[in-house]
Amino acid sequence: MPKELWKGNEAIAEAAVRAGLGAYFGYPITPQTEILEYLSRRMPELGRAFVQAESELGAINMVYGAACAGVRVMSTSSSPGVSLMMEGLSYIAGTEIPAVLVNVMRGGPGLGNIAPSQGDYYQAVRGGGHGDYPRIVLAPASVQEAIDLMGLSFDLAEKYRMITLVILDGSVGQMMEPAEMPPMQEAKRKGFDWATDGAMNRERRVLSSIYLNPHDEEQTNFRLLKRWKDAQASEVRYKEYFLDDAKYIVVGFGTAGRVALSAVREARAQGIKVGLLRPITVSPFPYEALDQLTGQAEAFLVTEMNMGQMLDDVQLAVRGRVPVEFYGRPGGVVPFHDEILDEIHRIASGPLAVQSNPRESWLARMTA
Amino acid sequence: MQKEIIIAGFGGQGVLFGGQVLAYAAMDNGKEVTWIPSYGPEMRGGTANCTVVIADREIGSPLVKNPPLAIALNLPSFDKYEELLAPGGTLIVNQSMVDRGAKREGIHVIMVPCNEIAEEIGDRKLLNMVAVGALLTALPEIKVEDAEKALEDHLPARHKHLLPKNFEALKRGFAHAQKEWDKAPA
Numbered sequence: 197m198p199k200e201l202w203k204g205n206e207a208i209a210e211a212a213v214r215a216g217l218g219a220y221f222g223y224p225i226t227p228q229t230e231i232l233e234y235l236s237r238r239m240p241e242l243g244r245a246f247v248q249a250e251s252e253l254g255a256i257n258m259v260y261g262a263a264c265a266g267v268r269v270m271s272t273s274s275s276p277g278v279s280l281m282m283e284g285l286s287y288i289a290g291t292e293i294p295a296v297l298v299n300v301m302r303g304g305p306g307l308g309n310i311a312p313s314q315g316d317y318y319q320a321v322r323g324g325g326h327g328d329y330p331r332i333v334l335a336p337a338s339v340q341e342a343i344d345l346m347g348l349s350f351d352l353a354e355k356y357r358m359i360t361l362v363i364l365d366g367s368v369g370q371m372m373e374p375a376e377m378p379p380m381q382e383a384k385r386k387g388f389d390w391a392t393d394g395a396m397n398r399e400r401r402v403l404s405s406i407y408l409n410p411h412d413e414e415q416t417n418f419r420l421l422k423r424w425k426d427a428q429a430s431e432v433r434y435k436e437y438f439l440d441d442a443k444y445i446v447v448g449f450g451t452a453g454r455v456a457l458s459a460v461r462e463a464r465a466q467g468i469k470v471g472l473l474r475p476i477t478v479s480p481f482p483y484e485a486l487d488q489l490t491g492q493a494e495a496f497l498v499t500e501m502n503m504g505q506m507l508d509d510v511q512l513a514v515r516g517r518v519p520v521e522f523y524g525r526p527g528g529v530v531p532f533h534d535e536i537l538d539e540i541h542r543i544a545s546g547p548l549a550v551q552s553n554p555r556e557s558w559l560a561r562m563t564a
Numbered sequence: 565m566q567k568e569i570i571i572a573g574f575g576g577q578g579v580l581f582g583g584q585v586l587a588y589a590a591m592d593n594g595k596e597v598t599w600i601p602s603y604g605p606e607m608r609g610g611t612a613n614c615t616v617v618i619a620d621r622e623i624g625s626p627l628v629k630n631p632p633l634a635i636a637l638n639l640p641s642f643d644k645y646e647e648l649l650a651p652g653g654t655l656i657v658n659q660s661m662v663d664r665g666a667k668r669e670g671i672h673v674i675m676v677p678c679n680e681i682a683e684e685i686g687d688r689k690l691l692n693m694v695a696v697g698a699l700l701t702a703l704p705e706i707k708v709e710d711a712e713k714a715l716e717d718h719l720p721a722r723h724k725h726l727l728p729k730n731f732e733a734l735k736r737g738f739a740h741a742q743k744e745w746d747k748a749p750a
Contacts, residue, residue, distance in 0.1 A: 201584070201591055201599070201718070371626055372584065372599040374591040451626075458624030532629040 199374040204339045204364070205230035207375055208272070208298060211346035213238055218267040218383035219245035221258035225277040226310045227366035228300035232272065244383050252277045256284030256297075263293040264403045266391030268350050268383060270296035274366070275304050275316050278324075285359060286325025290405025292420070293390070294353030296346075298362045300369040303528025311528025312365035314450060317505035320363045321479040328417050330424035332360040332431065333479035335449040339373035341476070347378055356427050357390070358420075363478070365451050365501055367530060424480075433476040434485060438464055442471030444543055445489055447510050448499040449475045451530060456499050458533035463540045470540050478506065486513035495543050496520045499536055501529070504555045511554075519548040522558045565620045567703060568628040571695075572613035572645060573637025573658070578692030582635065583614035585696055588714035589706045590618040598626040611640060618705060633702055635695045637661060637678065646673065654702035656695055656741065674698060674744045681736050687726075690733040697737025701745060708738050 202210070209231045212220075220239055222232040232248065239246035245262070249255035255271045262269040273281060278299045288295050301316045303309040320333045332352050336342035345362060353360040385393060392401050407413035437457055439445065448456040453474035460472045473489065475482050486496075495518055498507045503526045514520050523539045525531045551557060569586060573579045583599050590597040601614045615631070617623050632653040636642040638661045646668050649655050654672040660679030676698045678691040700708055712731050719727065 199591060201587055201597075367600060367626065370601060372587060373623075374597060454623070455625040455627070457622070461624065530627055532627060533625045534629060 199376050201372050202339050202343070202375045203230065203370065203372045204342055205300065205369040206234045207339050207343050207377075208346055208362070208369070209234035209238065210377060211343040212270055212296075212350075213242065213244075214378050214380050215347040215350050216268050216381035216383045217244065217270060217350075218385070219258075219262040219269045220271070221247045221249050221255040221262070221269070222271050222273065223249050223252050223255050223277060225274045227302055227312075227369050228272050228274045228298070230369070231298065231300075242383070252280035253284065256281035256288075259295050259297075260284055260288050260291070260293075263288060263295040264291065264392050266385045266388045266393050270298065270350075272298040272300070274300045275302050275313070276307060278316065278319070282325040286327050286329065287405045289325065289329035289331065289359050289420075290327060290416070291403050292357045292416075293403065294350070294357055294360070296349045296353055296360050296362065298364075301363060301365050303526075309528045310366065312367035312451060312501065312530050313526070313528050314363075314365050314452060314501040314505070315526060316363060317478065317500070317502060320361045321481070321505075321509075329420055330358065330427070331479060332356065332358055332427060333477065334360065334362045335476060335478045336362065336364050336368060337450050337454045337474060338368070339371060340375040342368060343375055343377060345476070352427070352431060354386070354388075356423050358423065358427070363450070365530075367451050428480040431477055432480050432482050432484070434482040435474045435476060437472040437474070439471035439473065439489065442469055442492065443494045444468065444470040444497065444540065445493045445495075446470060446472045446497045446499060446536070446540070447475070447486070447506070448472070449478055449506060450501075452499045452501050455531055455533050456536050459536035459540055462533070462537055463544075468540060468544050470544070475506070478509075481509045481513075483509070483513040486510060490514050490517050493518050495546070495548050497536075497539055497543055498522050498554075499531070499539070500524045501531070502526050504558065507554065516550050519550050520554055521548065522554040524558065565618075565705065566623075567618045567633060567705065568631045569616045569618075569633040569635070569699065569703070570613055570628070570631045570645060571616070571635040571637070571692075572611065572641035573635075575612040577612075577637045578689060579612045579637065580614050582692035582696045583616045585693070585711055585714055586616045586618070586699075586706065588718045589710040590616075592714055592717065593706065593710055595619065595705070596621060596623050598623050600626045613641070633699060635699055637691065637695060639663065646671070654699075656698045656702075658691065658695060660691070672702070672748065674701070674741050676737060676740050676744070678737070681740065682733060685729055685732050685736065687729055690729060693730050693733035694737035694740075697734035698741035700734070700738055701741040708734050
């Protein structure tokens with residue numbers, strides 16, 4: 197198929213349709229409304245289900261219902277709307293059924309603003325909803341990657357019977373890039389052996405997240421964790437740039453990662469041995485790749501559009517062996533590449549110490 | 565090769581579509597391209613701008629602080645991007661909407677009366693295409709014919725009757741800017 201110029205949000209919508217999306221439930225919120233708007237035309241045209249719910253709470257619980265019936269289902273929202281969905285998300289996790297939720301993140305906390313942000317990393321990766329549950333989180337940095345990851349998100353959700361979140365900042369949603377769509381898949385239920393899709397001529401099935409006996413709930417938690425171990429072993433994805441001989445390693449996801457790429461290229465042109473690792477799955481996180489890179493690295497630089505959230509995961513991988521430094525722009529500010537280039541210069545001119553909390557020295561530099 | 569372009573003006577001046585024409589033309593020429601908008605508080609009447617990056621390889625940042633190329637369709641955009649332009653860069657200014665000449669040395673400021681040219685063609689909304697045509701004098705990677713073909717291939721069918729005037733706007737903008745370049749001291 198030839199490349200077309202796609203806007204991120206519309207590309208996500210069409211890619212989900214192509215992946216066999218059977219039902220969509222959502223509620224408008226900037227900067228993701230184009231997804232809902234696009235699907236409000238597209239889904240009925242294909243005879244598939246589209247409902248603009250009365251609220252985000254309604255939408256996520258409709259997702260819950262459709263997921264129980266074995267339908268490929270998703271919702272999309274932006275930060276404050278995603279917060280409203282957390283109860284439902286936890287129920288879906290506890291019921292061990294697949295569902296996809298896209299968060300086009302905006303500046304926060306609170307009502308915040310509608311500018312691009314990565315402030316919901318913790319919420320996505322650490323859980324957000326109550327209870328102890330793992331979740332797969334994909335973080336596209338371009339329109340093509342967003343398209344590719346939409347298909348993957350459904351496959352992974354179904355393979356691991358797990359929530360898959362796709363988190364992108366508003367700029368990926370609003371950006372246009374040439375991209376290629378995958379072929380169209382039918383929206384067909386796959387006859388999952390757990391789905392409550394009509395008990396004619398078979399035993400009835402019950403799907404629930406209630407385990408009143410704590411020992412049963414404990415077994416459920418163990419089951420979730422075992423499944424998560426499989427996902428960790430097989431599903432880590434990331435992209436490497438200039439890492440072969442890199443002494444300084446920048447780590448950034450989504451837009452912060454691609455802004456860092458511009459800085460890394462310019463630093464390379466100046467003769468600085470710097471590379472970039474851009475996680476594509478932020479959960480499971482590429483701990484092992486970073487662990488191995490710690491052998492060659494003199495220092496790491498984590499760049500994010502928040503106050504240092506993925507930073508924790510990089511520090512978990514590096515385990516204090518070499519300095520990990522941080523540069524972030526929270527609140528809806530997108531960094532320019534020269535800001536990250538300045539940080540690369542600072543790190544390459546050393547000396548640096550291993551700090552337990554690199555946010556403190558970052559904050560001191562930012563507010564000096 | 566990588567070129568960054570910022571197009572800035574009031575909402576309603578066709579800033580975003582002007583950038584899309586460049587993006588389509590770049591894509592059809594086999595380039596990597598990103599187009600990213602940013603709005604002021606309102607879509608109409610506020611300031612709007614978009615950044616287009618054209619390259620031969622995977623594009624890093626879709627935003628740029630100091631672009632080598634920019635179009636300023638109104639005075640606030642002229643004030644802003646005359647300062648921010650990269651040294652040696654080219655700024656196309658909609659002369660119809662500004663009341664001053666260039667201040668900064670070391671950059672090329674090309675004045676084009678986009679509104680008047682568009683009105684002469686018979687549609688004042690074409691001012692963005694006049695400016696894009698002018699910009700192409702500093703962007704050899706995209707020819708006027710490439711921009712025309714992009715419009716032809718990607719404009720919705722219901723707008724196809726507007727093509728001849730759009731083509732004229734591109735050509736007139738290009739020709740006017742070319743004359744300004746010829747006048748400028750080497």
